[in-house]
Amino acid sequence: MDYLYYLANATLTVQAIEYLQSSDLSVRLVTVIHQVDGWVLRIRMRTLPSIAQHNDLRSYMEELGIPLPSKPRLQVALWDLDMGQSAVSVMQRHQVAIVSHGAPDIRDIELFCSEFTKGLGYRPETLA
Numbered sequence: 001m002d003y004l005y006y007l008a009n010a011t012l013t014v015q016a017i018e019y020l021q022s023s024d025l026s027v028r029l030v031t032v033i034h035q036v037d038g039w040v041l042r043i044r045m046r047t048l049p050s051i052a053q054h055n056d057l058r059s060y061m062e063e064l065g066i067p068l069p070s071k072p073r074l075q076v077a078l079w080d081l082d083m084g085q086s087a088v089s090v091m092q093r094h095q096v097a098i099v100s101h102g103a104p105d106i107r108d109i110e111l112f113c114s115e116f117t118k119g120l121g122y123r124p125e126t127l128a
Contacts, residue, residue, distance in 0.1 A: 001044070001045045001048055001049070002042055002043065002044050002045075003041075003042070003043040003045075003057065003058075003061065003067075004040065004041070004042050004043075004067065004068045004069075004070060005040070005041045005042075005043075005061050005064070005065045005066065005067060005068055006038055006039070006040060006041075006065050006066050006067075006068040007038055007039040007040075007041055007064055007065035008038045008039075008065065008126065009038065009039070009125060009126050009127065009128050010039065010109055010110075010113050010126065010127050010128060011128060012039075012064045012065060013032060013039045013041060013109055014106045014109055014110070015064060016041055016060075016061060016064055016065075017030065017032075017104045017105070017106045017109065018106065019060055020043065020104050021104055023053075023056075023057075024053075025045065025049060025053055025057060026045055026046040026047045026049070027043060027044070027045060027046070027104065028044045028045055028046040029044045029101065029102050029103065029104075030042065030043055030044070030100065030101075030102070030103070030104040031044075031078060031081060031098065031100065031101045032098070032099040032100040032101075032108065032109060033074070033077075033096050033097060033098055033099065034097040034099050034112065034116075034126070035096075035097070035126075036126070037126065038065075038126050039065075039099075039126065040068060040074065041061075041065070042078060043057075043061075073094060073096075074096065076094060077090050077093075077094040077096045077098075080093070080094070081098070081101050087101050097112075099112045100112075113127045
């Protein structure tokens with residue numbers, strides 16, 4: 001089962017990852033994508049969560065962001081990742097910034113924000 005959410009900034013994305021790491025959910029992988037206007041977080045479960053876990057996850061994630069309807073371009077990029085293509089090749093082919101794909105890790109997000117800010121010389125609101 002997959003969950004797909006839009007989050008406004010890096011801080012909210014880190015909070016979501018920390019929640020997933022501390023929960024008893026059976027998270028298989030998390031894909032984090034940075035977009036110009038925010039972040040996309042896809043959560044893939046190993047097993048179906050219980051109704052209570054599902055409701056808790058949805059409630060928590062909807063406090064941080066909004067459910068994201070699947071957009072064709074994004075869906076194709078996620079499918080390519082699922083088929084085992086490298087993040088670099090998927091980024092080049094679909095013009096998406098894949099920050100992380102696999103085990104949830106906030107260090108990937110922090111490193112991306114640091115490098116992105118260094119290259120720009122300022123911190124955009126989505127990286128706050």
